[in-house]
Amino acid sequence: xxxxxxGVCIALCAAFIAGSAARAAGHDExxxxxxxxxxxxxxxxxxxxxxxxxxxxxxxxxxxISLPQEMNDGRPxxxxxxxxxxGSICPLMSQVFGQFQQRLGADxxxxxLMSISTDPEEDTPERLTEYARQFGxxxxxQHYTGTLEASLTAQRAFGVYRGDKMxxxxxxxxxxxxxxxxxxxxxxxxxxxxxxxxxxxxAGQ
Amino acid sequence: xxxxxxxxxxxxxxxxxxxxxxxxxxxxxxxxxxALLLASALGSSVSAASAVLPGEEIYRHGILPSGDALHAERxxxxxxxxxxxxxxxxxxxxxxxMREGRRTIPPVAGSYxxxxxxxxxxxxxxxxxEGMRADRDPYTPETLARAIRSGVGADxxxxxxxxxxxxxxxxxxxxxxxxLKSLSPGDLPGVTPQVLHFATIITPDADPxxxxxxxxxxxxxxxxxxxxxxxxxxxxxxxxxxxFKVSRHWQLHVWQLTGTAETWEQQLRAKLAAExxxxxxxxxxxxxxxxxxxxxxxxxxxCLFPNVDVPVVAEEEFDNLYLSQGVxxxxxxxxxxxxENGESxxxxxxxxxxxxxxxxxxxxxxxxxxxxxxxxxxVNHALDAGAHERELRAAVRKAGAGDILxxxxxxxxxxxxAAPPPGVDTAFxxxxxxxxxxxxxxxxxxxxxxLTYPFDLPERRRIRVDxxxxxxxxxxxxxxAEQVQADTYLACGLVSDAINHMADTxxxxxxVERLEEMLEHRVITGYYPRLALAPGQRFASKxxxxxxxxxxxxxGLVAEGGWIVP
Numbered sequence: 001x002x003x004x005x006x007g008v009c010i011a012l013c014a015a016f017i018a019g020s021a022a023r024a025a026g027h028d029e030x031x032x033x034x035x036x037x038x039x040x041x042x043x044x045x046x047x048x049x050x051x052x053x054x055x056x057x058x059x060x061x062x063x064x065i066s067l068p069q070e071m072n073d074g075r076p077x078x079x080x081x082x083x084x085x086x087g088s089i090c091p092l093m094s095q096v097f098g099q100f101q102q103r104l105g106a107d108x109x110x111x112x113l114m115s116i117s118t119d120p121e122e123d124t125p126e127r128l129t130e131y132a133r134q135f136g137x138x139x140x141x142q143h144y145t146g147t148l149e150a151s152l153t154a155q156r157a158f159g160v161y162r163g164d165k166m167x168x169x170x171x172x173x174x175x176x177x178x179x180x181x182x183x184x185x186x187x188x189x190x191x192x193x194x195x196x197x198x199x200x201x202x203a204g205q
Numbered sequence: 206x207x208x209x210x211x212x213x214x215x216x217x218x219x220x221x222x223x224x225x226x227x228x229x230x231x232x233x234x235x236x237x238x239x240a241l242l243l244a245s246a247l248g249s250s251v252s253a254a255s256a257v258l259p260g261e262e263i264y265r266h267g268i269l270p271s272g273d274a275l276h277a278e279r280x281x282x283x284x285x286x287x288x289x290x291x292x293x294x295x296x297x298x299x300x301x302x303m304r305e306g307r308r309t310i311p312p313v314a315g316s317y318x319x320x321x322x323x324x325x326x327x328x329x330x331x332x333x334x335e336g337m338r339a340d341r342d343p344y345t346p347e348t349l350a351r352a353i354r355s356g357v358g359a360d361x362x363x364x365x366x367x368x369x370x371x372x373x374x375x376x377x378x379x380x381x382x383x384x385l386k387s388l389s390p391g392d393l394p395g396v397t398p399q400v401l402h403f404a405t406i407i408t409p410d411a412d413p414x415x416x417x418x419x420x421x422x423x424x425x426x427x428x429x430x431x432x433x434x435x436x437x438x439x440x441x442x443x444x445x446x447x448x449f450k451v452s453r454h455w456q457l458h459v460w461q462l463t464g465t466a467e468t469w470e471q472q473l474r475a476k477l478a479a480e481x482x483x484x485x486x487x488x489x490x491x492x493x494x495x496x497x498x499x500x501x502x503x504x505x506x507x508c509l510f511p512n513v514d515v516p517v518v519a520e521e522e523f524d525n526l527y528l529s530q531g532v533x534x535x536x537x538x539x540x541x542x543x544x545e546n547g548e549s550x551x552x553x554x555x556x557x558x559x560x561x562x563x564x565x566x567x568x569x570x571x572x573x574x575x576x577x578x579x580x581x582x583x584v585n586h587a588l589d590a591g592a593h594e595r596e597l598r599a600a601v602r603k604a605g606a607g608d609i610l611x612x613x614x615x616x617x618x619x620x621x622x623a624a625p626p627p628g629v630d631t632a633f634x635x636x637x638x639x640x641x642x643x644x645x646x647x648x649x650x651x652x653x654x655x656l657t658y659p660f661d662l663p664e665r666r667r668i669r670v671d672x673x674x675x676x677x678x679x680x681x682x683x684x685x686a687e688q689v690q691a692d693t694y695l696a697c698g699l700v701s702d703a704i705n706h707m708a709d710t711x712x713x714x715x716x717v718e719r720l721e722e723m724l725e726h727r728v729i730t731g732y733y734p735r736l737a738l739a740p741g742q743r744f745a746s747k748x749x750x751x752x753x754x755x756x757x758x759x760x761g762l763v764a765e766g767g768w769i770v771p
Contacts, residue, residue: 083739084741085739085740085741085742086739087293087294087295087740088294088295088305088310088367089305089306089308089367091285091289091294092279092283092367095283095284095285096281096283099282099283119737119739120770121735121737121747121748121770122737122739122742122747124770134289147767147768148735148768162306163726164725164726164737165725165737165739166304166305166306166722166725166739167305167306168305168306169306169307169308188366188367189281190280190281190282190283191281191282191283192281192282193281
């Protein structure tokens with residue numbers, strides 16, 4: 001045990017020293033200077049083909065649903081992953097969803113906004129309903145929880161799983177119709193940008 | 206100034222005038238005295254204890270001194286206000302920031318904003334936190350106000366997109382900046398260059414066997430930590446004073462409380478004054494942990510994973526962390542099962558048996574509360590201290606045909622049960638209280654009893670718990686209360702891991718925040734399948750199983766369904 005402990009000790013110290021040296025030169029671990037890091041509201045767009053996993057989730061009204069059925073009712077889907085205890089990233093993403101709803105106006109009734117919890121043990125339907133209320137969720141925007149396994153399966157299926165909820169990154173996923181590819185947006189987009197993406201996606205059909 | 210309205214709500218009533226509010230090294234005395242003078246001048250009936258800086262209301266709650274909500278905007282027209290706009294959400298209570306995914310949120314405690322420009326970061330004599338910046342001109346009050354209002358950094362470059370642009374008047378801005386200065390890590394209580402001081406708190410009504418088992422684990426854990434630490438060895442140094450991990454001697458202070466619960470907070474204040482500690486680790490209680498919980502919250506002293514059957518459920522608070530909700534969780538497991546079954550059948554009568562002076566009372570109360578609003582009637586039979594086998598059996602016999610019995614009993618009482626009353630085909634037993642799979646449940650009960658099991662099942666937790674048991678063997682610790690001792694060992698490991706990652710940054714709030722961030726990564730989680738915390742979550746394990754015995758003898762269990770999160 002001693003050797004391991006000492007080894008860990010040395011390794012940690014080495015890591016600190018290495019990290020400190022990097023910081024000493026003004027670069028962070030990503031190789032970006034703090035200015036670069038700070039200034040970048042980098043948004044990357046890509047297209048992906050995801051398989052909707054055959055899992056059961058629990059909707060914020062308490063009903064158990066099948067994710068494929070819920071997701072493949074014909075409507076365009078806009079999807080993200082949140083947890084209600086999140087302090088920074090999720091409230092911002094949810095605000096964007098809320099404002100996206102508003103800016104769509106009458107068109108909002110045609111879209112299905114879905115937010116899946118990455119902390120299902122904490123995020124009960126009641127908590128999700130309250131969270132949804134805070135962001136002005138309309139009838140077309142639902143939040144989902146369920147078992148831990150189901151949440152992890154969903155996260156993995158859509159390529160957002162990062163090991164634990166705190167390691168998450170902002171991701172928004174859009175799909176025009178069942179069977180179509182997904183538009184993946186990594187980073188923080190504004191409500192206007194999301195509306196643009198959405199209209200572009202529908203038009204491109 | 207209407208922030209006085211808030212003072213009453215914020216003040217802990219029991220804090221005496223002279224106690225210095227030592228929240229992770231915050232020095233607030235001058236501001237507090239000023240506030241007190243102002244309070245008495247205005248004839249406020251506020252009790253004379255620690256006052257809250259107005260900047261704290263802005264920082265932690267998004268409330269301006271006027272009582273209005275704080276407002277802010279982000280690029281793209283996103284508006285936030287009130288608590289959602291509060292600085293604490295990203296910069297945390299410690300003001301030291303955090304890491305979320307690949308993003309690092311920088312510290313905003315004054316000393317990190319106002320320090321002179323340094324070359325390499327290691328020339329800064331500040332405790333290391335991720336996101337700290339050395340090679341930047343210090344903020345001035347003007348440039349900091351500009352950063353907060355317009356998102357422009359001290360270097361003239363734009364801050365992160367995540368940072369909102371705040372609407373703050375000049376006076377409000379000054380108050381906020383004053384608060385940021387107060388967050389600077391100052392004197393660190395319970396921390397010297399050589400020693401890290403911890404306390405463990407024990408109530409007089411704690412079970413003596415569990416208490417001994419817990420202390421054995423703590424004492425040996427601390428001895429282990431110190432065995433591999435030479436307090437007299439030089440700090441790992443470079444000529445440029447880099448950030449490094451310092452090995453400190455861990456010292457345990459056992460705070461054994463005496464007498465009645467009303468005196469405990471006073472005893473704790475005296476002990477803390479005499480033996481300043483950095484945090485409270487593990488510990489063990491009986492039925493009432495509230496005085497300890499309240500003390501730690503009032504002192505901003507982390508109280509980490511005590512062994513309690515009856516924790517204090519206050520998720521919006523900060524300093525008290527628990528492994529689970531104990532009997533309260535068990536009550537909710539039972540309620541979840543009853544509600545599940547109850548929808549389709551006729552209303553049932555729930556008959557609860559417990560001892561008034563034990564944790565079962567809290568369990569029974571929690572179950573009654575959870576079933577309020579259903580068609581089920583709850584009847585309680587409380588046994589006092591003088592009740593023995595005769596009274597116990599009489600209470601159990603109060604359940605009639607069709608009733609559901611809920612037994613909140615320790616092993617000694619469980620062993621004394623006579624056969625189930627005729628017609629009672631469903632009983633629940635608190636697994637936690639009765640000894641889990643070792644509960645001496647008589648054969649006649651085994652077919653009808655469901656145990657609440659707020660831990661991982663024995664075969665599933667074997668590998669994780671073998672780790673602890675192996676260590677107990679090597680350290681020659683008698684295993685007299687396996688679950689309590691495993692939980693104690695787990696608490697030690699969790700805190701030790703968090704401290705290892707904190708380098709030299711011994712700020713109490715920061716310890717709690719690091720635990721919140723790190724917990725989910727942990728693989729060795731003892732009796733629990735999974736641990737997780739977050740702001741607004743104070744209980745690391747949130748569910749359990751319902752099980753029954755596999756047969757008439759032995760400790761084999763059968764799980765009824767999967768892990769339930771009630």
